[in-house]
Amino acid sequence: MREVAVFGLGFVGLPLALSLAMRGCRVTGVDVDREHVEAVNAGVTHLHEACDGVGIKEILSRELAAGRFRATTDPAEGMRAGDVIITVGIPVLDGEPEPYPLVSCLEAVAAGLRPGHLVLVRSTLVPGMMRELVLPALEKSGLAAGEEFYLAYAPERIAEGRAFEEFRHMPVLVAGVNRASIERAEKLLRVVTEAEIVRGSSFEAVETAKLVENISRDVNIALVNELARFTRALGVSIFEVVRLANSHKRVQLLQPGPGVGGYCLPNALHYLLPRARELGVAVELLETARRVNRDTPRYVADLVLRQLPVAPAQARVGVLGLAMKDYSNDTRQSPALDVVAHLEQAGVEVRAFDPAVPHAFRFQVESLEAALRGAHGAVILARQDGIDFHDLATFAALMDPAGPFIVDTKNVYGNPGAKHPGLRIVGL
Numbered sequence: 001m002r003e004v005a006v007f008g009l010g011f012v013g014l015p016l017a018l019s020l021a022m023r024g025c026r027v028t029g030v031d032v033d034r035e036h037v038e039a040v041n042a043g044v045t046h047l048h049e050a051c052d053g054v055g056i057k058e059i060l061s062r063e064l065a066a067g068r069f070r071a072t073t074d075p076a077e078g079m080r081a082g083d084v085i086i087t088v089g090i091p092v093l094d095g096e097p098e099p100y101p102l103v104s105c106l107e108a109v110a111a112g113l114r115p116g117h118l119v120l121v122r123s124t125l126v127p128g129m130m131r132e133l134v135l136p137a138l139e140k141s142g143l144a145a146g147e148e149f150y151l152a153y154a155p156e157r158i159a160e161g162r163a164f165e166e167f168r169h170m171p172v173l174v175a176g177v178n179r180a181s182i183e184r185a186e187k188l189l190r191v192v193t194e195a196e197i198v199r200g201s202s203f204e205a206v207e208t209a210k211l212v213e214n215i216s217r218d219v220n221i222a223l224v225n226e227l228a229r230f231t232r233a234l235g236v237s238i239f240e241v242v243r244l245a246n247s248h249k250r251v252q253l254l255q256p257g258p259g260v261g262g263y264c265l266p267n268a269l270h271y272l273l274p275r276a277r278e279l280g281v282a283v284e285l286l287e288t289a290r291r292v293n294r295d296t297p298r299y300v301a302d303l304v305l306r307q308l309p310v311a312p313a314q315a316r317v318g319v320l321g322l323a324m325k326d327y328s329n330d331t332r333q334s335p336a337l338d339v340v341a342h343l344e345q346a347g348v349e350v351r352a353f354d355p356a357v358p359h360a361f362r363f364q365v366e367s368l369e370a371a372l373r374g375a376h377g378a379v380i381l382a383r384q385d386g387i388d389f390h391d392l393a394t395f396a397a398l399m400d401p402a403g404p405f406i407v408d409t410k411n412v413y414g415n416p417g418a419k420h421p422g423l424r425i426v427g428l
């Protein structure tokens with residue numbers, strides 16, 4: 001039985017560890033968060049993932065019971081495995097990457113490193129980090145990378161909510177300190193992936209490709225978010241314009257929305273910038289795109305404020321969806337939280353409902369009814385199962401009768417869209 005350790009049991013690490021366990025590996029998950037480790041060992045996870053219709057909680061319980069998966073806070077336990085996967089990320093604080101969590105993870109791995117180990121990093125990195133940070137940190141063990149232990153990089157590309165499926169079917173990029181490391185990493189990746197494994201010629205090429213993937217989505221979303229301001233002023237729907245333009249065979253516009261959130265897309269530029277500055281390269285387009293997406297929640301909040309039939313200080317608004325994207329429970333850097341902050345700054349009383357997001361915010365309420373009752377308007381910021389957006393009669397019955405409106409940033413109602421007497425639906 002192949003023994004694997006997965007360091008970091010977050011959105012990526014836990015479903016990855018379970019994917020390996022489901023295929024017969026004995027997996028030790030290592031995380032510094034004791035409460036989280038205890039919860040995972042008790043079969044508890046807040047992640048919204050499923051594999052072939054089976055929810056992650058059931059998979060977790062099954063793998064724990066079968067003895068194929070266990071979580072621990074003790075890195076030494078993990079280092080008994082021959083294959084070590086790192087999924088610990090680099091947060092961005094005040095616009096700067098903070099590698100501390102990864103560095104402390106590497107210290108723990110180096111302390112237990114033995115000849116023959118494979119270390120496969122799956123975190124998103126600043127270009128150059130594999131060679132300049134990861135490799136020297138692991139060689140502090142006294143072992144030489146490529147000679148005494150194998151070292152490879154295969155950045156994770158999954159989307160939250162589709163993790164199990166994408167571990168299996170999303171092509172994987174890989175680079176290694178030498179050919180033997182790449183081959184060893186490919187064997188481990190093959191346990192789960194059925195997709196193509198694409199070799200890069202260097203760590204730097206693969207590190208940069210991963211960032212470019214995320215940045216390209218950020219830029220492309222900024223493009224439509226900026227165009228939405230133009231189409232609104234012109235009086236046409238951005239969603240219709242995107243649909244029409246996408247009928248061209250060589251055009252593939254993304255969908256606009258309330259902004260861009262989560263761990264991956266907003267952070268990508270901040271991983272690239274330090275390197276671009278060092279190299280003296282201007283990346284103005286990328287920085288502008290980031291600014292457009294960062295400003296979009298303010299634009300959405302202003303759109304809501306303009307619809308209010310009363311002064312903001314007398315107004316109540318129901319916010320529907322707090323997650324950073326549709327059907328997610330992740331609120332990290334969620335644009336919805338920024339929309340709420342702008343509305344509150346203007347004096348509006350906000351009641352937000354998101355059935356997927358654990359109750360964590362002062363302004364969060366437990367039902368759609370509580371969010372809408374007496375509200376002057378509502379704003380849709382993420383689709384979620386458990387919100388019946390199309391029951392407009394209930395919306396109208398609950399909301400304040402003085403000119404109630406719904407700002408629909410997600411095109412839930414389509415174009416020309418649903419209608420209900422006395423209820424105004426306002427697109428992006």
Ligand SMILES: NC(=O)c1ccc[n+]([C@@H]2O[C@H](COP(=O)([O-])OP(=O)(O)OC[C@H]3O[C@@H](n4cnc5c(N)ncnc54)[C@H](O)[C@@H]3O)[C@@H](O)[C@H]2O)c1
Nearest residue numbers: 008009010011012031032033089101104105123124156160
């Ligand atoms: N979330 C995604 O959809 C996604 C997709 C592709 C790539 N990534 C990348 O994967 C990496 C992980 O992302 P995530 O969303 O799973 O992050 P996360 O914050 O959900 O999980 C990271 C986990 O690492 C743990 N941790 C921190 N320091 C540690 C240490 N020293 N030793 C062991 N565990 C430690 C944390 O407690 C946390 O549970 C990041 O580099 C991210 O950019 C994420």
